Amino acid sequence: MGKFEIKKRSNGEYQFNLKAGNGQVILSSEGYSSKANCVNGIESVKKNSQIEDRFERKASANNKYFFNLKASNGQTIGSSEMYESASGRDNGIKSVMENAPEASIVDLDA
Numbered sequence: 001m002g003k004f005e006i007k008k009r010s011n012g013e014y015q016f017n018l019k020a021g022n023g024q025v026i027l028s029s030e031g032y033s034s035k036a037n038c039v040n041g042i043e044s045v046k047k048n049s050q051i052e053d054r055f056e057r058k059a060s061a062n063n064k065y066f067f068n069l070k071a072s073n074g075q076t077i078g079s080s081e082m083y084e085s086a087s088g089r090d091n092g093i094k095s096v097m098e099n100a101p102e103a104s105i106v107d108l109d110a
Contacts, residue, residue, distance in 0.1 A: 002026075002099025004042045006035065008109040014038035018045065018078065018100060026095045027069060027078040035109070042105060044077050045069060049100035055093050057086075065089035069096065 004016050013031030016038055020026050027045065032038040048054045048071055056068040056076075064082040067089055071077050080096075083089040 002095075002103035004045075004103050004105045006038055006042075006105065006107045006109060014109070016042050016045075018096060018103060020095050020099050025081065026092055026099065027080060029078050030076065035107075039105070041077055044071050045096075046100050046103070048072070048077065049096050052093075052097070055096075057089060057093075059086075067093055 002018060002020050004018050006014060006016050008014055009031060011031070013033060014035050014037070015031055016029045017025045018027040029038070029041050032041060048069055054070050056070055058067060059065050060082065064084065065086050065088065066080045066082050068076045069078040080089065080092050083092060
């Protein structure tokens with residue numbers, strides 16, 4: 001089963017990573033000013049990850065593939081790593097859809 005890990009960055013902001021059952025990071029957040037906002041971001045991922053249209057499939061200038069997960073207001077709430085292929089990216093989206101709803105939350109800053 002997947003898990004969200006909350007950590008505090010060196011600049012004082014909070015960030016979460018969604019990890020699959022194998023420990024691989026499948027989605028990372030932007031920085032949040034407070035832990036409460038970070039937890040709200042996780043709840044947004046749990047909800048929005050079940051709506052396929054919220055995943056924005058992208059390709060970088062150097063032919064790597066990635067995706068962003070968007071909230072209903074269009075704001076990015078998480079981004080993937082870079083993948084070598086479009087099919088790898090699509091498998092990453094599938095993994096987020098499967099792992100996010102029931103993922104536990106681990107606070108590494110507690």
